Amino acid sequence: MMTDIVIETKGLTKTIGGRNVVDKLDLKIKRGEIYGFLGPNGAGKTTTIRMLLGLTKPSSGEVRLFGKSIGKERVALLRKVGSLVEYPSYYGHLNAIENLETIRLLLPGVKKSRIDEVLSIVRLTKDAKRMVKGYSLGMKQRLGIAAALLGEPELLILDEPTNGLDPSGIIEIRELIRSMPARYGLTVLLSSHLLSEVGQMATEVGIVTKGKLIFQDQLEVLKGRSKQQIHIGLDDRQRALSLLHANGFKAELSGGSLYVPQGDDKRIAAIVRMLVQQGLEVSRVEEQGDSLESVFLHMTGGEGEL
Amino acid sequence: MGNILASEFLKLRRKMVWFLVVIGPTGVIALQALNYGLRFDFLMKQYASDPWGYLMINVSNLLVPALLMGMTIISSMIASLEHQTNAWKQTVALPVGRTRLYLGKFGVTALLLLGSTTLAMVGTILLGLLLGHELEALPWKSLLIAMYGSFLSALPYLAVQVWLSVAISNQAVPLTIGIAGLVVSIFVLNGPSSLDWLPWKWPFLVRAEPMYSMVAGLLTGAVFYLLGTIHFVRKDVG
Ligand SMILES: Nc1ncnc2c1ncn2[C@@H]1O[C@H](COP(=O)(O)OP(=O)(O)OP(=O)(O)O)[C@@H](O)[C@H]1O
Ligand SMILES: [Mg+2]
Numbered sequence A: 001m002m003t004d005i006v007i008e009t010k011g012l013t014k015t016i017g018g019r020n021v022v023d024k025l026d027l028k029i030k031r032g033e034i035y036g037f038l039g040p041n042g043a044g045k046t047t048t049i050r051m052l053l054g055l056t057k058p059s060s061g062e063v064r065l066f067g068k069s070i071g072k073e074r075v076a077l078l079r080k081v082g083s084l085v086e087y088p089s090y091y092g093h094l095n096a097i098e099n100l101e102t103i104r105l106l107l108p109g110v111k112k113s114r115i116d117e118v119l120s121i122v123r124l125t126k127d128a129k130r131m132v133k134g135y136s137l138g139m140k141q142r143l144g145i146a147a148a149l150l151g152e153p154e155l156l157i158l159d160e161p162t163n164g165l166d167p168s169g170i171i172e173i174r175e176l177i178r179s180m181p182a183r184y185g186l187t188v189l190l191s192s193h194l195l196s197e198v199g200q201m202a203t204e205v206g207i208v209t210k211g212k213l214i215f216q217d218q219l220e221v222l223k224g225r226s227k228q229q230i231h232i233g234l235d236d237r238q239r240a241l242s243l244l245h246a247n248g249f250k251a252e253l254s255g256g257s258l259y260v261p262q263g264d265d266k267r268i269a270a271i272v273r274m275l276v277q278q279g280l281e282v283s284r285v286e287e288q289g290d291s292l293e294s295v296f297l298h299m300t301g302g303e304g305e306l
Numbered sequence B: 001m002g003n004i005l006a007s008e009f010l011k012l013r014r015k016m017v018w019f020l021v022v023i024g025p026t027g028v029i030a031l032q033a034l035n036y037g038l039r040f041d042f043l044m045k046q047y048a049s050d051p052w053g054y055l056m057i058n059v060s061n062l063l064v065p066a067l068l069m070g071m072t073i074i075s076s077m078i079a080s081l082e083h084q085t086n087a088w089k090q091t092v093a094l095p096v097g098r099t100r101l102y103l104g105k106f107g108v109t110a111l112l113l114l115g116s117t118t119l120a121m122v123g124t125i126l127l128g129l130l131l132g133h134e135l136e137a138l139p140w141k142s143l144l145i146a147m148y149g150s151f152l153s154a155l156p157y158l159a160v161q162v163w164l165s166v167a168i169s170n171q172a173v174p175l176t177i178g179i180a181g182l183v184v185s186i187f188v189l190n191g192p193s194s195l196d197w198l199p200w201k202w203p204f205l206v207r208a209e210p211m212y213s214m215v216a217g218l219l220t221g222a223v224f225y226l227l228g229t230i231h232f233v234r235k236d237v238g
Helices: A045-052 A070-078 A096-104 A113-121 A137-149 A167-184 A219-225 A237-246 A265-277 A292-299 B002-011 B017-038 B040-046 B051-083 B088-092 B098-130 B140-153 B155-167 B172-188 B199-205 B210-234
Strands: A005-016 A019-025 A028-030 A034-038 A060-065 A081-084 A155-159 A187-192 A204-209 A212-218 A229-234 A252-254 A257-261 A282-288
Touching (some): A019 A045, A045 A060, A060 A070, A167 A187, A237 A252, A237 A265, B002 B098, B017 B098
Parallel strands (some): A155 A187
Antiparallel strands (some): A204 A212, A229 A282
């Protein structure tokens, strides 16, 4: 069924200053998914999200929400969407309830009691009557999420929602987001530059770099692809690389760091012993998990940059 | 539309704007009260032929610059509410057309200034009565023209200020342009009638040429309002 695809973009492109900041993006997000939209700084995530919401017009290509083109039915479509873009917006001289009321007035059919509901969802009930300019960054972020939830959206678009939150705040928001599709039947698009973070919530992942979508599939597929590596920190990496290659070990230098493939303990021990015996100063031997960086390096053949 | 205005007015809670709306006309009336108080006997004799008419001239000579200043400052304050934390991206992503959002911004600004104008009118009447002018002799039509006519003639000015304040996040730009406009209008206010086509002159011209000034103000204002809307609809937000 057509409406089972909640977000679909076709050849979505945004050109700024002659550069394709977003380059022929074909996103496809199904109902009920938590879609992790990943990419390094400047990859074009926020720009893409702004086009999804109609804040910016695409240079070419099309955005379809709930199967309908946003160009034509923007207002009707946005009624079903809640969003938080980049950093939270708020009116500092108003308290949380008043802030949400300015938004509720523009959302047809949302009852006043919904304000208390969303405030309790993001745990701001206690501070609801304080002026928002006195809030911490994390509280403002939570108010932004409350605002996004106010209209009981079917689609929630959150741009780096854990930005500025402390660890307990991050866990709280993560739990909240993870529970949403089940509890409210939501579809969530979530951007981040940390795979580790998205990895704990997302069911589906899209990776964008330099405006291009280089991966879009289930999280499991991505995890399968991310190869484990060992990072070796030492002084003369160039010489170490030649030594390793000369002794028949696989190794690569990327981003100025030396990596060898994950392997059994004996082989790693042999590598370290050899390097030390050759007079190199080995300061670190560490496993590189499925950080975005290593996945990136893997996906872009060692030439990806963060 | 009612909801958009309700939302805009809610955003003004605890804001200085209300103070300005009241202090502007109050200041103008207070200054005239002082003026009359200091030279009461002299002025009464001087203005004996048309006491209400002279009072209106005196009030509106101060009121029009105050109104233009108010248009500059209040437009900027209303737009700043959104600029401060870039709330535009939140507002524009709501299910409301941008045309209506712009109308809301313009509407709330215009209503506040109409409020000030009404206060000035009430103040003028009260001051006149205090000075012993007779209510029966009050020329209502001239009073309405001096007050709301000035407002209508100044609409191009308001439309430009709202446009600039919304379009440019650095409020130094609209404030500077608004103040420059005020200076121009004071320069041309007593200029020759060959300068009557200048929009800056209309709010002062309205007492002498009410129809021309009000119609020209309304039409030119509508053009700038439309241009501002078109720009806002097309603008990238966030
Ligand atoms: N209005 C603009 N003018 C000029 N350049 C822009 C503009 N908007 C975006 N860019 C450029 O487009 C690129 C993508 O920016 P975008 O904000 O979409 O990245 P992002 O993936 O959200 O990054 P981050 O993780 O840092 O938030 C950047 O190189 C940025 O400099
Ligand atoms: Mg971003």
